[in-house]
Amino acid sequence: MAWRIPLGMFYVxxxxxxxxxxxxxxxxxxxxxQGRNDEAEASLYKLLEGPFSxxxxxxxxxxxxxxxxxxxxxxxxxxxxxxxxxxxTLLSSICTIYIKSLGTINAFNFSxxxxxxxxxxxxxxxxxxxxxxxxxxxxxxxxxxCAALMTMGxxxxxxxxxxxxxxxxISSLAVMTAGFSLAWAPLTYVVNRASLTHP
Numbered sequence: 001m002a003w004r005i006p007l008g009m010f011y012v013x014x015x016x017x018x019x020x021x022x023x024x025x026x027x028x029x030x031x032x033x034q035g036r037n038d039e040a041e042a043s044l045y046k047l048l049e050g051p052f053s054x055x056x057x058x059x060x061x062x063x064x065x066x067x068x069x070x071x072x073x074x075x076x077x078x079x080x081x082x083x084x085x086x087x088x089t090l091l092s093s094i095c096t097i098y099i100k101s102l103g104t105i106n107a108f109n110f111s112x113x114x115x116x117x118x119x120x121x122x123x124x125x126x127x128x129x130x131x132x133x134x135x136x137x138x139x140x141x142x143x144x145x146c147a148a149l150m151t152m153g154x155x156x157x158x159x160x161x162x163x164x165x166x167x168x169x170i171s172s173l174a175v176m177t178a179g180f181s182l183a184w185a186p187l188t189y190v191v192n193r194a195s196l197t198h199p
Contacts, residue, residue, distance in 0.1 A: 018142065021135075021138065021139065021142075024135060025043040025046045025047055026039070026043055026133065026134070026135055027043070027134050027135070027190075028040040028041070028043045028044040028047070028061070028064065029064050029068075030129075030130065030133060030134055031043060032064055032065055032068050033068060033130055034130075037065070040061070040065075041061055044057060044060065044061050045057055048060065113174060114173075114174060114177050117174050117177050117178050117181065118177060118178075118181045118185075120178070121177070121178045121179075121180075121181035121182040122181050122182075122185070122186065124182060125137070125181070125182050125183070125186055125187075128182075129186075129187070129190075134187055134190060137182065137183040137187060138183050138184065138187055140179075140182070140183060141179045141180065141182050141183025141184050141187075142179075142183070142184070143179075144175065144176070144178065144179030144182070145176050145179040145180055145184070147175075148172045148173070148175040148176035148179060149172070149176055151168070151172045151175075152168075152169050152172035152173065152176070155168045155169050155172065156169055
């Protein structure tokens, strides 16, 4: 029984986050990107009202607004194969081949499935973040991770654990990784930066 108490404590903070995330204001930057300037200003006021004066809040609102207005064409994936970017691309590829030739653990083969899942999920995030919204993506990612972990725990409970159950557990791990890579992995830094009360 004693060992279950520390494990149970891990549920405290996630439950607090799950309960309060519904009240987190939408990111002002995302709202600006969608052209919803009035909502963006209202969201920023909700985040900064109190410690900052109205003039300071207006000043902080004008900075991202101006940057979006001056924003030029987005970078393309093909740029990594041009100019100085090509040197970095080749260097990273050569280093990977060199490390593999040393006879060390082949991390690529060891984590091939999870790496493919992460790449796919992170690529999907690039297209979904501005369309779906950061807050909604966080909720979707949390739901996917929760469902995958519950499934994993349920499949690991029966004794003995059959081969098909083991396949299910591995699949659940891949699904959980997808949910994490789709939302919580990249958005943790983005949301924290957008929610800062002072530059």
